Amino acid sequence: MDPFTFASSRSLETNVEVRIDSLEGQRSFLAYTTLMADPSLKHVGSNTAPYSDMYVTAQLFADSKPLAVPVQTSYKAFKNQRVWSEWLTVPVKYCDLPLSSQLAITVWDLAGPGRPVPFGGTTVALFEKDNNLKKGRQKCKVWLGVEADGLSDSTTPSTVESHSEMDRLEKLFKKHELKELPRIDWLDNLAFRQIERINKEATTENQNDHYLFIDFPRFDFPIVFADFEYSDQNRRDPSNLSPTTSTVPSSSVPQRSGQAVGAGSGSELSSNRMIMPVYDPENPRDNPAESKHRRLVRSHRNGPLDRDLKPNAKIRDELNEILNYSPTHDLNGAEKDLLWKFRFYLTRDKRGLTKFLKSVAWGDPAESKQAVQLLPKWTEIDVDDALELLGPGFDNPAVRAYAVDRLRKADDNDLQLYLLQLVQALKFEKIRTETGPDAAADSSLVNFLISRACMNETLGNFFYWYLMVETEDTNQEYKRLFSKVAYQFQVALTRMPDGDKKRAILKRQAEFVFGIGEISKEIQSNKDSRPKKVEHLKHALSDPKNELISFEPVPLPLDPSVTVVGCFPESSNVFKSSLFPLLIHLKTDKGERYPIIFKTGDDLRQDQLVIQIVTLMDNLLRKENLDLKLTPYRILATSAFTGVVQFVDSLSLATIERGVSTVPVAGILPYLKQNNPDPTQEYGVRAEVMDTYVKSCAGYCVITYILGVGDRHLDNLLLTPDGYFFHADFGFILGRDPKPFAPAMKLCKEMVDGMGGANSRHYNDFKNYCYTAYTTLRKSSNLILNLFALMVDANIPDIRLEPDKAVLKVKDRFCLEMTEEDAIKHFRILIDDSMNSVLPVLIDRMHGLAQKWRK
Structure with a gap:
């Protein structure tokens, strides 16, 4: 200590x-x-x-x-x-x-x-x-x-x-x-x-x-004992003091006698830490012995000699091991010195840049200057490394500008996959807070995002809504920051061709969301029965004064590729829930229906993050020619307490297991057979539908395991008539679960029975798809970990609880210390444990009884 x-x-x-x-x-x-x-x-x-x-x-x-x-x-x-x-x-x-x-x-x-x-x-x-x-x-x-x-x-x-x-x-x-x-x-x-x-x-x-x-x-x-609180100025500007950085838990947990000192509850002691600078003349800012050692080892006079320095076979293996470290791995002093010594040799390896930059003593002006001069000579890095350089661990403007230059080469489709995290990365930028048209001009990331958002309407749509949600942050500093960026974006839009028209579209989108939100609040606040709430909703949607039954074409904020012109009031509904979400069928400019769910009183940012990661993982798997028939339906948080969700016509497994009117026998297999009959197949279900069901089960088992999605029961496992299986409701992630002894992965007997049972060839295919998907996603673990690292300051409930452990929780699920063969064995054990676990079956039954009692 x-x-x-x-x-x-x-x-x-x-x-x-x-x-x-x-x-x-x-x-x-x-x-x-x-x-x-x-x-x-x-x-x-x-x-x-x-x-x-x-x-x-x-x-x-x-x-x-x-x-x-x-x-x-x-x-x-x-x-x-x-x-x-x-x-x-x-x-x-x-x-x-x-x-x-x-x-x-x-x-x-x-x-x-x-x-x-x-x-x-x-x-x-x-x-x-x-x-x-x-x-x-x-x-x-x-x-x-x-x-x-x-x-x-x-x-x-x-x-x-x-x-x-x-x-x-x-x-x-x-x-x-x-x-x-x-x-x-x-x-x-x-x-x-x-x-x-x-x-x-x-x-x-x-x-x-x-x-x-x-x-x-x-x-x-x-x-x-402390009876003096340091002023806010001293807390924000440690240069006023000679600080000893002391980690002060905001809720230190006492230990009863008999416990070892220092063995307290780790989760409670590690959360909500406050860093307080305290003057201590006996503890200087830097360790003089370490500084002297670093200067001797990294003598700047040896710079020209280092250019031709090459490692021997033993050191090359050590360097390769360091380069394979995950983004969360902390380098020790010897590893940092080794990376600095062979920095010129490493410029040919794109994996080495992030590790090298972690080895730089940025407080040393001469050393930081050398590091910045080396950036243009490095082999072009991947996007995942560029995202890491935009995280909280790198604050040098030249390094962040270099990362932004790498992102400029990404196309708009890839950029859209990371846009949520890039908006969060603005929190780690050094941005001036004064008002005016050039308030954010000193940030390369701000300039990049604004320019790309102005040129692509889809990016501009999501960039606008991501910023709007963040302007409601309880942290006043972040609130001012995103307000400045939003202002800069509006100014930049005005300067574009048809800029006024683009700003008008965003304004009309906001009015459209606000109008539905007001109706949702009214329905939620009145104490009428649910049938009367449904009637109230239909009347409000059809009332011309609300301008929702028919309006000028406007891109849907949830999916700007779809243009909506009105709605179908007669098809609307109110769900049975404490928050009474609204189901509204919108009318597109092609006369088609686009059903959405509008929620009030619910923060959808966590669900939005999970769906974004599911979409990303789906793309990663498809690039490896593995289409697991995932259904990443769209979610958009429109504020801290409202949001829009794409409605997918489906039934919960709980409903299917109880039996529906069109299916004579309860169960997944009879349900698929009824909707997709084929007498020539082994189980009477069309081959492509069974294939879709098996693949989608495998995909979601792997993804929800990696993300640690909790509170899984048969009511939030959904199935479409054509065999697409998917999860909904992501209120618990990163290993959190309200139920005791919850399994690491949700694979219930009902799901396996839908494949024909544990002895069927479809179940064997399911397991093989799981192994392939897991090993494929492990190869992209750095990208996924860096995306979560950019979300540490986001107002996501399950990240906010332990922001310093969020990335580590995801990393642990990847089991990066294992070989590929060991990782497959590990996942095989997960599948077997999930199949043979009795407690989740009891919990599912208790949940079903509770739901029935509520109804």
């Missing part, structure tokens, strides 16, 4: 906790004559029994004033020792504690029913003298016969100056427990026995001394 890594008490938003462990010490019984003189004393339990019934209270004080009501342990009857081992939670958070905070802990005895008397009390400060929060086991002296006072100048302090051997050993024992002393088992056992002997002797000498043992939570970092 970095010795300068600590957490501020102001960042710890959990309640104060203390565990009452045990009370040790023996007390001489009162003389019989004393009891005769005061008969009430014989009712006090500790006066008549060595282990009387007791309970403990704890109350928080500061500056001699109570901060909260007292909390107490449960009442316990003791036999041969006084042990509670009970955690108490004080209703005050650590972040609200003043430095003078103390816990007044009182042990209470009973002198009859409802009559507690203090056995003794102790007052323990929560912060050490060095302002560190106390942690771990504490030995507190108990002052007999009095209640803990909690005063600043307490008469019942928990620590008393003592030079006894036992106190010295107690301090060493605590250091050993916190792993601050090395552990040697055989020597520790000898020491512990000796400590027990000394403790017995000390107990005999001080018979009436009592000590209460308590435990405070342990944290992954030292918790230092």
